[in-house]
Amino acid sequence: MTRQVIMALAGNPNAGKTTLFNQLTGARQHVGNYPGITVDHKEGLLEHQGTRITITDLPGTYSMTAYSAEELVARDYLISNRPEVVINIVDASNLERNLYLTCQFLELGVPLVIALNMVDVARDRGIEIKADKLADLLGVPVVPIIARSGFGKDKLIDEALAVAARKQSWQPRDISYGDDLDAAIAALVPKIEATHFVDGLYPPRYIALKYLENDEQILAKGKDTDPATAAELEAIVNSVCEHTTKTLDVYPEAIIADHRYGFIKSIIRQGVVTHKFDTDRLYTSDRIDQVLTNRLIGPVIMLAILFGVYQFTFSWSELPVALLEDFFGWLSAATETILPDGRLKSLVISGIIGGVGGVLGFVPLIMFMFFAIAILEDSGYLARVAYMMDRVFRIFGLHGSSVMPFIVSGGIAGGCAVPGVMATRTLRSPKERMATLLTVPFMNCGAKMPVLALLIGAFFSDNKAQYMFLFTMLAWIVALLAARLLRSTVLRGAPTPFVMELPPYRFPTMRGLLIHTWERTWQYIKKAGTVILGISILLWAMMTFPQLPAERLAGYEAMRQNIASGYDETIVAEQAQERTVLSAAATDLAGQLQEINKREAEEALRHSLAGRIGIAVETVSHLAGFDWRTNIALIGGFAAKEVIISTLGTAYSMGEVNTDQTESLGERLKKDSNWNRVVAVAALVFIMFYAPCFVTVICIAREASWRWALFSIGFNTVFAFILAVLVFQIGSFFHLG
């Protein structure tokens, strides 16, 4: 039987953890989510000389406190899954800071192997590290590797397997924290040992440290499991805390950090690291920064790059998007001829093919966007974007990294909120991330553009360009102000610390880019696909049932018969053949029959559940100037904003309206007594800001939770309605229509 070994991979962000993980496991990866949070759970398989190894890629962290979801996940995984060995990847060119996390692994006592990564980069910088010496001093194996090229990976796995084979119990290392804290730890440990505190999962000294560090998770666990002991421990901690703040003016947690760095320094100074030449010289990365983050040209270059990403995502994906559209068009046409007329056919074409096509239609967009973002992220540029934009976005309670999702969602008109919501993953600050993903759907996505074009074309035909620009600006302003509103109400709270690393510029590896892109795309297809299919069938049913009563259908049939009877039999037969070229009389007949079909479609829509809802909410919606026909179209817009135009077409007896040719519908609206300029602006405002389309809602549910997804439907709709009512009431009051 082959041996099975479970390993975990841990390390700082930017230390090359993902590169090593890809190098080790290749495409044999599985990405999921830890329950309830958006931290990825990545697992990969590896065969090494007859041993089957399962590697879990823990989220990149600088520490193991309870502050971020990533750190909690990493710690909880180690405690509850007890991997046989942990590979701690460490950036050789930035050893001191990377060893801070290593210290905490040593204190926890997990079986550890250190992968000393980027020894080549360090050597170029004149840093020479004696791996043997480091291994001796730390008491764990250290293997120099270059994750990008795969150098040293076999030796690393050999060492890791050797450690795992020893099957030793966890051996926590003691680091001295100075007289005051050591005394406190000495007082805490016996109490923790005696009561088998927090189920004995953690080493006693580790718990003592976490109490001194004021670790929220461990404190809460302690209170839950053993309130009496917890109170005793807290009393000891409080007294030492009082003492250190009085005598040294520092908190115990600061003393702990100082001593950890002191421990690291004492190791490094024992001849582990030698600098061959001056450490202060400018590296290539700094030279690049002198241009890319220059105070004058930096922002200009950034705008150009962001625009480039936008172009790449939306222009280059045009061809695959068109191919997919053609394919689903062909599929609908094929179904049209195969299935007999009736509900089944309507369900398959409008519900199933339309729904699946809707989901898959976004796939090229998502692939292109994640590819572009992966380049920016892996190269280190995205951190610079956050650095340059933070001052502006902070005003609205957001983060410098929020700029990317906004641009992708339609900051430059014509984006898409689906990849935009998914792009918020690059934000590591929870509140800022939530505010971003709830407000990006306000931007003018590509599906809202035809509606904008229709209404602006019909009612403001003289100044089309200006109005288009105006509405793009309006989207930005409203989205940012809404973010500000959310951050001072439901997402209230101090900003998450911004402190972050500007990693050195690196060339992304193609393999890394492709794996990253595929991961995200596949997650989208898997999760979004199933739900959206169900919802699109539901919406189809709402717009189809209940059907017109039999006598109404018979009535329309009689009308068609009546008209046909006025023509010669040969002409009726010619019209029925659906030829493209018809004689004048047959064209005339076809036109008249079409007219009746359209009227029937309108009545059927009005009779359906969606129509009844549209009529029922007219009492409220007339405050914003919307009649029942507009209401139905807006209900359809929940599915996808594209549906608004075609539904308006049906509701106004225009038949199917193509989004490319909306002049006739525009003319029709202009003549309608319910419409004028004020109503048009009110409708535009409402359509721009009301509930996101269902695909977006599902992405929000996936990235945040269903509660937030439902919140975004409710909040956006109410918010948009208030704006629309204001526009309509004020506009009507001043007779601007």
Added chain:
Amino acid sequence: MQTLLLRQMQKGQTGTIRAIKIGGELGRRIREMGLIPGAQITIHGRAPLNDPVAIRVMNGTLTLRNSEADYIQVEVQ
């Protein structure tokens, strides 16, 4: 020798951190990134709107907002 707040330092200026006057989440985040008393830092640059600030510490570049830099006291030559 004088002690400044990190916010007041000029681009290119080097100094040694003397104290970090904040605890809690921000204090911990600052420390785990290598900003601790005794660490040598150099101002690497400032963002276009003068905030955040980028600094070099322990062979890496970090960036933090001016409001966060206000808790860090630096001794400069």
